[in-house]
Amino acid sequence: MSRIAGVFDALRQSGRKAVIPYVVAGDPDPTGTVSLLHELVASGADVIEVGVPFSDPMAEGPVIQKGHERALANGMTLRKVLGTVAEFRQQDAQTPIVMMGYANPIEQFGYEAFADACAEAGVDGLITVDLPPEEVEAVDAALQAVGLDNIFLISPTTPEHRIKMIVERARGFIYCVAVKGVTGSGQLDTAAVCEIVALIRAKTVLPIAVGFGIRDAESARAVATTADAVIVGSALIDKMQQAAAAGNTSQIQV
Numbered sequence: 001m002s003r004i005a006g007v008f009d010a011l012r013q014s015g016r017k018a019v020i021p022y023v024v025a026g027d028p029d030p031t032g033t034v035s036l037l038h039e040l041v042a043s044g045a046d047v048i049e050v051g052v053p054f055s056d057p058m059a060e061g062p063v064i065q066k067g068h069e070r071a072l073a074n075g076m077t078l079r080k081v082l083g084t085v086a087e088f089r090q091q092d093a094q095t096p097i098v099m100m101g102y103a104n105p106i107e108q109f110g111y112e113a114f115a116d117a118c119a120e121a122g123v124d125g126l127i128t129v130d131l132p133p134e135e136v137e138a139v140d141a142a143l144q145a146v147g148l149d150n151i152f153l154i155s156p157t158t159p160e161h162r163i164k165m166i167v168e169r170a171r172g173f174i175y176c177v178a179v180k181g182v183t184g185s186g187q188l189d190t191a192a193v194c195e196i197v198a199l200i201r202a203k204t205v206l207p208i209a210v211g212f213g214i215r216d217a218e219s220a221r222a223v224a225t226t227a228d229a230v231i232v233g234s235a236l237i238d239k240m241q242q243a244a245a246a247g248n249t250s251q252i253q254v
Helices: 003-014 030-042 062-073 078-089 103-109 111-121 137-145 160-169 190-201 217-224 234-245
Strands: 018-024 048-051 097-101 125-128 149-151 174-177 208-211 229-232
Touching (some): 003 018, 018 030, 018 208, 018 234, 048 062, 048 078, 103 111, 111 137, 137 149, 190 208
Parallel strands (some): 018 048, 048 097, 097 125, 174 208
16 A cells, blocks of 8 residues: 555544645755655644746746745755655655656656656655646656556546546546635635535545645635645745744744
């Protein structure tokens, strides 16, 4: 059983929902990402999404875009992200790590070489934001060969026939986008989230994680009534940046 499946199975048995924070590797400080990941686990994270900095993060709102910019300015690269995960694994062999990024750096790396490097570093799953299910054959074969989960996004505008196609290819969990638009945008409509989660759940037994629009504890609790996991990105990165600007990066709580 994979680390991701194991965590969701244990949470299901205990009646809990997963908390999945998203951070950009190298932001706000490239030397502090490993300690940040450990702090997130200590604060209650069940799975961690690690963003790979990219020059054109099209799915991200202003807060996370700035995080990508800071990380790139700090010299963070895909290989360095893998090195960060490998260092994290020296002390934590349990917490699943999902890398979230864009297709271009992966294609330049080479699919098989990338998948091998991910497995060696201790990555458990991959979200490639701009790679649709019709174009995943090559990278998916490479990921499957080393036992990595390929995780897909489903948005409120995804038609039902595409939802069926996506869940048939997905492994690990389904990333359900809660709002139309980029991360951190729009007003969360919990009734609409319940509808899309129910539609997805009717087609798969995979856990469903909801993100893009979880702003606070209240919205997280509302989403958790229907989803298996809550993903927090923009709100967390905004607080981290505020703490960094104030010279205090030790008070991070999920």
